[in-house]
Amino acid sequence: MAVYHLHLLICLSLTLLIPTNSHNITSILDGFPQYSVYNSFLSQTKVCDEINSHETVTCLVLSNSLMSSLASKHSLSGIKNALSLLILLDYFDPQKLHDQTRGTTVLTPTLYLTSGDAPFNLRLVNITSFRGGLIGFASARPGSAYDATYIKSVKQVPNNLSVLEISAPITFPGLMDAPFGAPFNLTDLLEKAGCKVFASLIISSGVLEMYESAMENGFTLFAPTDDAFKADGVPDFTTLSRTDLVTILQYHALASYTPKASLKTARGPIATMASNGSGTYVLSVTSRGYDVSLNTGIGSSRIASSVLDNTPVCILTVERLLLPSEMFNAAPVPAAPSLVAIVPSQAPTTAPIPGTEAPLPNVGWRRPRPPTPKPRTPPPPNGHDSPIVPSIAPPPDAPTPDDDEPPSGPSDATVSPARPVACVAFIFFLVFIIGSTLDE
Secondary structure (H helix, E strand, O other), rough: HHHHHHHHHHHHHHHHEEEEEOHHHHHHHOOOHHHHHHHHHHHHHHHHHHHHOOOOOOEOOHHHHHHHHHHHHHHHHHHHHHHHHEEOOOOOOOOHHOOOOOEEEEEEEOOHHHOOOOHHHHHEEEEOOHHHHEEEEEEOOOOOOOOOOOOOOOEEEEEEEEEEEOOOOOOOOOOOOOOOOOOHHHHHHHHOOOOOHHHHHHHHHOOOHHHHHHHHHHHEEEOOOOHHOOOOOOOOOOOOOOOOOHHHHHHHHHOOOHHHHHHHHHOEEEOOOOOOOOOOOOOEEEEEEEOOOEEEOOOOEEEEEEEEEEEEEEEEOOOOOOOOOOOOOOOOOOOOOOHHHHOOOOOOOOOOOOOOOOOOOOOOOOOOOOOOOOOOOOOOOOOOOOOOOOOOOOOOOOOOOOOOOOOOOOOOOOOHHHHHHHHHHHHHHHHHHHHHHHEE
């Protein structure tokens, strides 16, 4: 049994780390009006985005009457849990279901495994074949009844997506006991998640009230951790005006319920609470595997963890502050160092000992000229006092001040331009000779 669970975890890990967008479940179900209520709740809870992000998945769908009955008794957050348990992270088509030997049970992971907080076995589903070809589905909780049975196949994308209708939802006690409005304190959640600095800023600025008023209709928060405020380039928030501070804090929130799976499928810019409708203060998203990063135009920040995913509120932590490009310019790219900056600007004040000279930098065929201690003016006539200029002997192979030609001998610090020219000429000469020989 332990080996089986290990195999199950490995399969699940591979499923989670290879996301794709090869199918669109809501578009597929649009062609089946008998599942329109089910399809509507997939969109409202964003479960559709999680389905689309998996390469291999089986959706167990409910008819409109069953889904309406389920939705009338529970909150949107509870409905999301129920839908997540109906999404199997494996491919089951009718043939695979009926190929099971009678009495055998297949234990398969569900989407609830990635989003729920129940014990591990409650996030799995049992599939069992009974007498007469009946296929039953039940929670992996010991003693769960097989109330849900296979009715018919709806749609298959071979080896990727399978849609099957079943006769009842798959539940267990407590699965849907997650009503929205269950009291929670946003700042307490942030402090426990290691975002104390951010929590203090939203309180002192008054943005907390803005966040709370948006939660009823959909709200997503990207909360920087305390370490994010210690990074290089973070502005001094004590010097910002209240308007600028509020804008930055609003830039860290969306006025919509957008969990991590929905961010992975996002295309184009995402409006934030700071956006004013003119395409400003937006975010873009890049994802690689299970990692998702938010880009501001001058930097990016990876989503670190999920603090709360309680439809329609989602709170995520990010590793870096999100600084809008409208307020903070990107740091200028340093110019490439010039050759002048590489060459030492000062010559030694004493003559170097022959054989111990430091090698000159390879900056072309011309060496930097060492300053000459002698003036270029003619020496004064005999009998007149003249300044005594110390004589500094240049290195034996150093060019004279008036020598503009490359040195005649080889040097590690010089490359003669005549050599590549001669090589090119020699190559052309060989080509000419070979061509002439072939013509003959």
